Amino acid sequence: MPRKMLYLVFMLLLLVYNPVNARASEPPEIDVAVGLENFDFQPLFEEFSAKTGIKVNILAFNNNQLKSELLLYADALQLPDAVIIPSDYMGLSELQFSQVPESWLSKKLTQKVIENSKVNGELKGVPIMYGNHLVLYYNRALVPHPITDLQTYAQQTVADKPTLGWNFYEMYWFVTFANALQPNLIQAGVPQLDTKAMRLAISNYQSLLNSGIIDADCVYQCLMNRFKTGKLDYFVNGIWAYRQLKDKLKDDLAIAPLPRWGNYQLMSLASSHVLAFPANGIESKKSPHLKQLVDFMQSQKVQDKLWDELNALPANGDSLAELIKRDDKALSQLIASLHETYPQPNEPIMAYIWEAMLKGLTRYLGGVYSVEETTQYMQFIVTKSGQNESKSQHR
Amino acid sequence: MKANRSIVDEIKRKITALFSLFLVVLVAMVGFSLMQQKATLEQEDVKRTGASLISDFKAQVNELIYQVAPLSEDHILSTLPSDLLFTQYAVKALTNLVDNTDMVKSAFINDGSVFTVEGYPFDTLRWNNSVFSEHANKVLSQQRRTLKIDKLVVPVESIEKKPSDQAKLFLAIPLRQKLSSLMRPYKYTGVLFLEVDLEPFLGSNQEKGSIWLTSQELVLEGTQSSDATEGVYRSPIYSLKDDFVALDLQLQREAEVYSNDILRAVLYIVLIGLMLVVLLTWYLRRLAKRLTNPMQALERHCERLKRGHYVSAKSDFEFRELRTLQVTLNQLAKQIKEQISSLESEKVKAQSSERAKSHFLANMSHELRTPLNGIYGVFQLMKHHRNAADSKELIAQGMTSTETLLSLLNDLLDFSKIEAGELKMESATVDVKSIVTEVKQEFVHTASAKQIDLIIHTEELANPYRLGDSLRLKQILRNLISNAVKFTSDGSVTVILQDGGKHLSIRVIDTGAGISEVALKKLFNRFQQADSSTTRKYGGTGLGLAIVKQLAELMDGRVTVTSKEGIGSEFTVELVLDICDAPEQSIMQDLQAIPALKDKNLLLAEDNPLNQKIFSAMIKPTEANLVIAQDGEEAIELYHELKPDIFFVDIQMPKKDGLKVCSEVREQDKTTPLVAVTANVMSGDLENYQQLGFDNCVAKPIDMKKLYEVINTIVS
Incomplete structure (x- = not known):
């Protein structure tokens, strides 16, 4: 008996001071990288931590920087556990995103949203928000009506200062010109950059630059400040900027669909913001915690308050339907403008297309290449990178 | 000028x-x-x-190559050609490389295609890519196992497609990724071209001259070529053979x-x-x-000397020569000063002498007039007096005056002789006692008239006979006694003779007025008397004591005087005279006796009738036969006619003077005694006469005793 008692005491002490147990008593952590420009997820993650006891370490980057940082550390697989990224990033094979089980998805998602979360037919992310498309903001205190024909406006406006906020070297803005003439940048998995429509889009885009109504050197934050302070009449920006602009301009802020360029309607891309798991994170030990995070972000409660807290359109169909029911003109305008968008392709090659368009456009505007050479160049580098991408995938 | x-x-x-x-x-x-x-x-x-x-x-x-070589395997840069998603990082890497590497001016990546993969600055994207593509394709095709960074010199013309003689230097760094294959350890993806910036090299060496790099005919961009041909140094940096690129450095230093x-x-x-x-x-x-x-x-000193300020300068000069000059000037000044002082003294003396002479002449005039007046007066009175007694007294007075006058003239004559150093002392037996007695006799009457005693003491004279000149001895005594009597108004005049061997002492002591100390100092100077009042009171020429002094010195003696005013004076003459025996008395008497010249023919050549009469009267007692010629010619005639025993010749005569007569006579006759009778008895005259042939000389006025002595001497 005493030997049994001693054994029990020993076992109890072992349990109390066991280092495994000691580790297990520490709160679990999840590293999540997000893009800064879009939404502030901090309150949601705090709520999640409070609810689940899982600590969320947030790594915030600019969108472009986020992509580069992830790629840079991809080789060593020193990547965060989860990322909230535009859906097109899912095509970056170097990041080795985990295939998400269908069971993890909410049943309330529309098929359009689900399809937008797949890469080559594989579900690579959990859609949280949908939209992210560009709209035309204007200051009612300065101008009564939105621009309907940007080409005419550019040709006719004689202003001593820029009147339109346009984030010129951001290809998300450029692609509206390309989409106006060419609905698909990728056809059957093949990039379509060396096309007549692309050459015309580039020429039109240069016309916009030369018109003087925009200041290409004033980039995102600069444009935000100018529009907020009434120095710009119009501002083309994503729906994610609505909250900030509304807070500043109040009722002077008005929203309109993107204008036409001549006979062609400028078309924005719309995409999801997905919760994805690089370096095959779902297969890691943190999978249960990640599942908890997915469930939390897709929960009805969170989806319902995405607009109120983040001014993001929810991926959840029910939540979106509820928003439509609201008597909010701006919100209705934002949701309505979704119809004037093309879904953003999530193929891996899309990531190269963005870079190729930027490099091509920069070289063209810098006088390095003619418009024909530019599209040839863009096509060349995308193709070359795509080939290497394929090789690496095969390897 | x-x-x-x-x-x-x-x-x-x-x-x-x-x-x-x-x-x-x-x-x-x-x-x-x-x-x-x-x-x-x-x-x-x-x-x-x-x-x-x-x-x-x-x-x-090389340092740059070492620095950039690791870029060859840089993950971003080497991946970029095959994955454009690395563009942002690659641009950043290239920007950092260019901005932070001194010698890299631009950087771009070529993958062998016609498009530049990426480049910085942006201008590199505009460059003609074909040149670099060619090199990149070569590198890609070679698949080297070892890293080799090539140097390329690419003409600007082919890069920018515009005419240019410039070129750029590039480093071509192969970009590769390491593979696990043994056969192909690396995968070459492209080439990183770095444009070498020469500015740091040129900037750090710009002071060394104009530097430019050339490759064949092209000049590297950034370097400034020079057209100069002189002083240019050219040497290869890289050669085609070793480095596969030709690059030369040219340096020119400005003169x-x-x-x-x-x-x-x-x-x-x-x-x-x-x-x-x-x-x-x-x-x-x-x-x-x-x-x-x-x-x-010194100039100021000379100026002072010029103005007559002969003082010594005492400046302390730095230079020896100037000190010597100053000393010389000082000595000169001193000498001049002394000479001036001496001259002034002489001048004073001369002035004094002049005054004394003037005074003397005035005295002399007075002294001469006094006896002349006596003589002239006597003869005037005798013209009117018939009384013999009165005549005798007048004659005596006339004689006295004549003797006084003669004495004066003798004094002058003697003084003149002494001054000229022509006075010769005779050396004959002299009886000193006798001489003193004779001189005393000359002044007895005068002393008696002044009621003073004239006392002679010869008791202490052991040897009265001496060899000397009696005439001069008398002259000394006469002068001293004459003065003593003259200046003594009462009391006595005592003459004391003493001797000791050759030394003979004559002391003349009077109780007269005495002489002041000042007067004593110049008492023996010629023409000097004690003072001018003395002359006025007592008369006299002032030559007496001077003659005494000269005569005493001629006799190897001296004269001294002590005197006290109001008490009297004592003159002492000390002479050195040899002692001799007493002479025979008769000889002395014969010479001054009247010579016996009976039947003797005497011839006198004299033009003055009065002198003829006087001379005739003096000769008459001798009973000689006297013939008188009126002039020189007549004298010669009479000489030839008479053949006289003695021929007396006056010197100054009409027609033919005495000298000529003498010479004519001596031409024919050397024996006939010729005696000059002349008033020319000044210094040198008598010697001249003797040289011409005269045997003797009688001075005018003729002293009868002297005349007889001369005749007696000739006759004897």
């Missing part, structure tokens, strides 16, 4: 001019020498600098670099020279001041 130049200024000018000339020559020589060295120096320096620059350039390029050095050196020399000139000028000014100040002091 000569300029008024200063020696010191002249020296100063000359030294400055010489130094300036020396400086100019020195500068010219140094400049010439430096110019000669310039060419050699230029060549050597360019060569050495060029070699140094090549080493430097190579070192810098100014050397000229400036030379000019600077010459300027330094000139500057130093000018400083030396200034220093020299300053020193010369100082030296001039050091020289001129004492010279001016």
Whole structure:
């Protein structure tokens, strides 16, 4: 008996001071990288931590920087556990995103949203928000009506200062010109950059630059400040900027669909913001915690308050339907403008297309290449990178 | 007309001019020498600098290669050609590389395609890519196992497609990814081209001259070629053979670099020279001041001497020569001063003597007139008096006056002889006692008249006979006693004779007025009496004591005087006279006795009738036969006719003077005694007469005793 008692005491002490147990008593952590420009997820993650006891370490980057940082550390697989990224990033094979089980998805998602979360037919992310498309903001205190024909406006406006906020070297803005003439940048998995429509889009885009109504050197934050302070009449920006602009301009802020360029309607891309798991994170030990995070972000409660807290359109169909029911003109305008968008392709090659368009456009505007050479160049580098991408995938 | 130049200024000018000339020559020589060295120096320096620059350039390029070589396997850069998603990082990497690497001007990546993968600055994207693609394709096709960074010189013309003679230097760094394959350890993805920026190299060496790099006929961009052909150093940095690229360094140093050095050196020399000139000028000014100040002091001293201030200068001169000059001037001044002092003394003496002579003449006039008046008066009175007794007294007075006059004339004659040093002392037996007695007799009457005693003491005279000149001895005694009697109004005049061997002492002591001390000092000077009042009171020529002094000295003796005013005086004459035996008395008497000349023919040549009568009267007692000729011619005639025993010849005669008569007589006859009778008895006259042939001389006025003595001497 005493030997049994001693054994029990020993076992109890072992349990109390066991280092495994000691580790297990520490709160679990999840590293999540997000893009800064879009939404502030901090309150949601705090709520999640409070609810689940899982600590969320947030790594915030600019969108472009986020992509580069992830790629840079991809080789060593020193990547965060989860990322909230535009859906097109899912095509970056170097990041080795985990295939998400269908069971993890909410049943309330529309098929359009689900399809937008797949890469080559594989579900690579959990859609949280949908939209992210560009709209035309204007200051009612300065101008009564939105621009309907940007080409005419550019040709006719004689202003001593820029009147339109346009984030010129951001290809998300450029692609509206390309989409106006060419609905698909990728056809059957093949990039379509060396096309007549692309050459015309580039020429039109240069016309916009030369018109003087925009200041290409004033980039995102600069444009935000100018529009907020009434120095710009119009501002083309994503729906994610609505909250900030509304807070500043109040009722002077008005929203309109993107204008036409001549006979062609400028078309924005719309995409999801997905919760994805690089370096095959779902297969890691943190999978249960990640599942908890997915469930939390897709929960009805969170989806319902995405607009109120983040001014993001929810991926959840029910939540979106509820928003439509609201008597909010701006919100209705934002949701309505979704119809004037093309879904953003999530193929891996899309990531190269963005870079190729930027490099091509920069070289063209810098006088390095003619418009024909530019599209040839863009096509060349995308193709070359795509080939290497394929090789690496095969390897 | 000569300029008024200063020696010191002249020296100063000359030294400055010489130094300036020396400086100019020195500068010219140094400049010439430096110019000669310039060419050699230029060549050597360019060569050495060029070699140094090549080493430097190579070192810098090698350092750059070492620095950028790791980029060859840079993950981002090597991946970029095959994955454009690395664009942002690649741009950042290229930007950092260009901005932070001194010798990299631009960087771009070529993957062998017609498009430049990426580049910075943006201009590199505009460049013609074909040149670099060619090299990139070559590298990609070679698949080298070892890393080799090539150097390329690419013409700007082919890069920018515009005419240019310039080129750019590139480093071509192969970009590769490491594979696990043994056969192909690397995958070459492209080439990173770095445009070498020459500015740091040129900037750090710009002071070394104009540097430009050439490759064949092309000049590397950033370097400034020169058209100069001289002084250009050219040497290969890289050769096609070893480095697969031809690159030469050319260096040209501007001649100014050397000229400036030379000019600077010459300027330094000139500057130093000018400083030396200034220093020299300053020193010369100082030296001039050091020289001129004492010279001016000497000049002032000379000026004082010129004005007659013969004082000594006592300046403390720095230079020995000037001190010597000052001493000489001082000695000169002293000598002049002494001479002036002496001359002034002589002048005073001369003036005094002049005054004494004037006084003497005045006295003499008085003294001569006094006896003449007596003589003239006597003869006037005798013309009217018939009384014999009265006549006798008058004659006696006339005689006295005549003797006084004669004495005066004798004094003058003697003094003249003494002054001329022509007075010869005779040496014959003299009875001193007798002489004193005779002289006493001359003054007895005078002393008696003044009621003073004239006392002679000869008791202490042991040897009265001496060899001497009785005439001069009498003259001494006569003068002393005459003075004593003259200046003594009462009391006595005592003459004491003493002897001791050859020494004979004659003391004349009176109780007269005495002589003051001042007068005593010049008592024996000629023409001097105690004072002018003495002359007025007592008369006299003032020659007496001077003659006494001269005569005493001629007899190896001396005369001294002691006197007290109001008490009297004592004159002492000490003579050195040999003692001799007493002479025979008869001889002495015969000579002054009337000679017996009966039947003797005497001839007298005399033109003056009065003198003829006097002479006839004096000769009459001798009973001689006297014939008188009226002039010289007659005298010669009568001489031939009479053949006289003695021929008396006056010197000054009409028709033929006595001298001529004498010479004519002596031409024919050497024996006939010729006696000159003349008033020309001044110094030298008697000697002349004797030289001409006269045997003796009788002075006018004729002393009858003297005349008889002469005749007795001739006859005997």
